Amino acid sequence: MKYGLSLALLLAIQSLTAQTDAEMLDRIHKTALTQGHCYQWLDDLSNKVGARLSGSEGAAKGVKYTQEQLNQLGLDKVYLQEVMVPKWERGEKEVAYLNLGKKRLDLSICALGMSVATPKNGLEAQVIEVKSLDELKALGADKVKGKIIFFNRPMDPEQIETFRAYGGCVDQRSSGAREAGKLGAVGVIVRSMNLRLDDLPHTGMTNYGDTPENQRIPAAAVSTLDANALSDALKTNPNATLFFRQTCVNKGEVLSYNVIGEITGTEFPNQIMVVGGHLDSWDLGDGSHDDGAGCVQSMEVLELFKKIGYKPKHTIRAVLFMNEENGVKGGLQYEAEVQRKGEQHVFALESDAGGFAPRGFSFEIDDANFGQVGLWKPLFEPYLIHLFRKGHSGVDIGPLKSPKIVKAGLQPDSQRYFDHHHAANDTFDAVNKRELELGAAAMTSLIYLFDKYGIL
Amino acid sequence: MKYGLSLALLLAIQSLTAQTDAEMLDRIHKTALTQGHCYQWLDDLSNKVGARLSGSEGAAKGVKYTQEQLNQLGLDKVYLQEVMVPKWERGEKEVAYLNLGKKRLDLSICALGMSVATPKNGLEAQVIEVKSLDELKALGADKVKGKIIFFNRPMDPEQIETFRAYGGCVDQRSSGAREAGKLGAVGVIVRSMNLRLDDLPHTGMTNYGDTPENQRIPAAAVSTLDANALSDALKTNPNATLFFRQTCVNKGEVLSYNVIGEITGTEFPNQIMVVGGHLDSWDLGDGSHDDGAGCVQSMEVLELFKKIGYKPKHTIRAVLFMNEENGVKGGLQYEAEVQRKGEQHVFALESDAGGFAPRGFSFEIDDANFGQVGLWKPLFEPYLIHLFRKGHSGVDIGPLKSPKIVKAGLQPDSQRYFDHHHAANDTFDAVNKRELELGAAAMTSLIYLFDKYGIL
Incomplete structure (x- = not known):
């Protein structure tokens, strides 16, 4: 009253x-x-x-x-x-490509913020594409160990308010490296949080939580167009290896x-x-x-x-x-x-x-x-x-x-x-x-x- | 009911x-x-x-x-x-400058849609700046005859809805040439209908009404930045002449x-x-x-x-x-x-x-x-x-x-x-x-x- x-x-x-x-x-x-x-x-x-x-x-x-x-x-x-x-600090311009034997599919990437570097000469491994952290976890350590995990769930274009679409997929960027690392992955590539198809990778923080420094795996974002290209290439070349190199450092x-x-x-x-x-x-x-x-x-x-x-x-x-x-x-x-x-x-x-x-x-x-x-x-x-x-x-x-x-x-x-x-x-x-x-x-x-x- | x-x-x-x-x-x-x-x-x-x-x-x-x-x-x-x-048709790229004797102030202009051309070699005349059709009419034929009229009332930035600001000054573009022509002006330059300060002239139709073809005077838009520059230059050089040339044609x-x-x-x-x-x-x-x-x-x-x-x-x-x-x-x-x-x-x-x-x-x-x-x-x-x-x-x-x-x-x-x-x-x-x-x-x-x- x-x-x-x-x-x-x-x-x-x-x-x-x-x-x-x-x-x-x-x-x-x-x-x-x-x-x-x-x-x-x-x-x-x-x-x-x-x-x-x-x-x-x-x-x-x-x-x-x-x-x-x-x-x-x-x-x-x-x-x-x-x-x-x-x-x-980001360090040198990042490099990434899918190694298709005689040719390469170059990928436009950028290190995620706070990510560790790859080894000095880069790292190369087979790639597993997943759409979610749940899908990653369902794979289990046996399948993930030694691999690069490619998180490729897009922002939902049906959302009218774009922040909701962002909220609906940013877990891949913020937690992907931490969770993939726990299962033995050697690196993570995340589809950029971008509703548009273009060539620009979008950075943003990745959070390792309490993962010890020496167990952290490098994480990068890939442009939306290259995420699509990578996904397509993996369909016909499921065993292709992905190379990436980044020299970022936490000071x-x-x-x-x-x-x-x-x-x-x-x-x-x-x-x-x-x-x-x-x-x-x-x-x-x-x-x-x-x-x-x-x-x-x-x-x-x-x-x-x-x-x-x-x-x-x-x-x-x-x-x-x-x-x-x-x-x-x-x-x-x-x-x-x-x-x-x-x-x-x-x-x-x-x-x-x-x-x-x-x-x-x-x-x-x-x-x-x-x-x-x-x-x-x-x-x-x-x-x-x-x-x-x-x-x-x-x-x-x-x-x-x-x-x-x-x-x-x-x-x-x-x-x-x-x-x-x-x-x-x-x-x-x-x-x-x-x-x-x-x-x-x-x-x-x-x-x-x-x-x-x-x-x- | x-x-x-x-x-x-x-x-x-x-x-x-x-x-x-x-x-x-x-x-x-x-x-x-x-x-x-x-x-x-x-x-x-x-x-x-x-x-x-x-x-x-x-x-x-x-x-x-x-x-x-x-x-x-x-x-x-x-x-x-x-x-x-x-x-x-617009014809060749338009040219305009304020003739300051030893130097020129180049102006970025474009012919207004449906405008007539200038004489083949352009036209040059003294400029009178006005802010409105009323101000033009108050000048009267004596002062306007033989001159180029420069309409320089900006879109009102205080309007929240930009179409209202447009509606508040587009009369200069649509009717400026017709009204100035009636008073004996030889040409018209109109500040672009643009709330931003930049180098781009904005065209748009000018309406001669029932003015006979041979009495129509050429009209052009000038970019907002150059409208400001022209206005400033005229303050210290009120007798400077403006040259412009356009070859547009109505087919x-x-x-x-x-x-x-x-x-x-x-x-x-x-x-x-x-x-x-x-x-x-x-x-x-x-x-x-x-x-x-x-x-x-x-x-x-x-x-x-x-x-x-x-x-x-x-x-x-x-x-x-x-x-x-x-x-x-x-x-x-x-x-x-x-x-x-x-x-x-x-x-x-x-x-x-x-x-x-x-x-x-x-x-x-x-x-x-x-x-x-x-x-x-x-x-x-x-x-x-x-x-x-x-x-x-x-x-x-x-x-x-x-x-x-x-x-x-x-x-x-x-x-x-x-x-x-x-x-x-x-x-x-x-x-x-x-x-x-x-x-x-x-x-x-x-x-x-x-x-x-x-x-x-």
Whole structure:
């Protein structure tokens, strides 16, 4: 009953100020589309800084660049937060082919992130194609021992939302090498997580779990076109051997940083609302969509509040997390610091699904607050934002554990995302200026509303 | 009262079959995403046929190719409909520069569609920059006579929906030459209708109205970056002269065709539901988004009905209209034939806003039918389609005049559309396979529902 009444009361109060809110969202959007800097920042981050794999020179440059830019926004605080991150390097360009005796079928591959190298001169073995971890396990150690396992289950094209298709087959990439290694395989080749047929291999982390270093087997991704070609060739040449060579190396942990900027709240300075993305990227492209976009949009939230002169009641903090891709050390360290300092986080919003046109948000949220969000839906309709639903928020804000915290993730249009994800074509030219800006405006609008009306 | 009751009755009936409808939309979408041919057709139309300006060899090839493809779908009828269309040719690559004495500011221009040529050796005159037709008229003949008018009002970046920004400044392109000519100007340069800053000029039709041939002045579009550069240069060099040369020519009318394929209705064969796009394009790119996409999506509607074995009650007719870009002769001829044959058209759907991810539909519709559409909204939500509103449907179906006809236009995401519209980068690589297929599936779903429940 109390819940019902408080929602009714909220509705009454909020309808009184709906006009103001609509005007504020209008200002936020117009300012983003005409005075925002997120596209210029992304251009710099992509084309001047470049790829930002954790522990790399690019990542260090990314830290420096974003800190410098935040320093120019007139914020109340800009600082770095130390975090130890893995330093994994790809090494030389990978080589792979199916050895068909008189001829070779060359394969476009890339080492999976955190993979071990092959022996210096490469490795060659017979190949077994499987579609799933279950199929691998059913084969058993006798059949797997000494072989290269080729995981070839495609992303499901029937899924309307591409993240579901990704979720439905990424276990091959994340766990394939670990599970195949347990059964005595000598290497793993994984079909790229890509709905499109093309020549680009898509990297991404493979997770060996607690497998001892000397028992880890090398793992690579193969392009979707070459996965099909390999599968076809194996049908007529089931005993052909596959050669691959990669020289990637894990160099242990090095010091890096989360980059943080904030506007101190006027009424509740100790209640923090976080907006973030991750500053690290994979090394093949320049990480424009994943997740340069989320970083510059988070910076844009602060810039927009400054530009329109909105003084938030709560402290609004942009966090550019390091190391989402291969360890989430930045997210874990951030929460460790929250705990150490006894900070109170009430809201967190992450943008890590590409810089495409915003469609809405997914929330980790209780029913009362979700009811409040429902009241705001009409405010977003002029911006063609319709999705407000419960679901995953973001990997970097995942570790946040403050009581009653509401978490949200920006949901951009997802159809093109996996064409670029973790591949060499995740580059600046694939990002549209207005789509990026509209995402930043949607994020700013949501934070404005949570800041104004508070968390229930 | 009757209206209220019939809607309530409809709701009751339709809720009984909602499960079936949801399953049908699911089948339509899954089939489009896994078995559709629209992307392959567009690849052929863009990369084998190429640009399809009315009256050109490309347009003739486009007619032949699409007729051949329709012939392979097992339809009840495939035929061509004769239509006379203008044959305008661009001629040699256009040249333009601002003459600054010792140096030149080169300008990237293209002749506007249907423009006359400059004199053979080009023309050179002082330039007056204006932001609107009103500003031009306020100058008056004294100041305009002998000058080149530079229309430089940009598309409004504050508009969320880019078609509104286009609508807000396209009068400069469509009417600029006619109005400037009346005041004695010798030529017109128009800022490209493009929200992005780049080097590409965007063509599009200019309309001289009833201005006699020998009084028409040449008109060209200039890229957005060069429009800015020209404007800047004129501030410090107000008396500088602009040179431009174009050799475009209007060769009169030639025979062309609308391409038509249809499935005869099982219950109401004489009640026709049209789905269409336009087969002609501008000549600078290959017309992938404008409007190859709409053509192959319309063909896909028929293919999907065949593939899933749905036998429509009404006759479903795909029409690939010729000459939308510079005359709408195909749309006008189609309606003339409808009148001549006494055909009854009950529904028409056009896709001519690009092959981007579908967001919904805009309708020219009465309240009763719009109420019915409202009942279907939940069926589209799993496909992230939320926009159902009244508004413009399509240029080619504009002439259709059957009593009580409902017209609709597919509304894809519009943010990237004007980056490519009428420019050299309207090419196949700018179209995403899944986005194109999802648009075709949305169109098929809407037609399925109108076919099943009928027009009220």
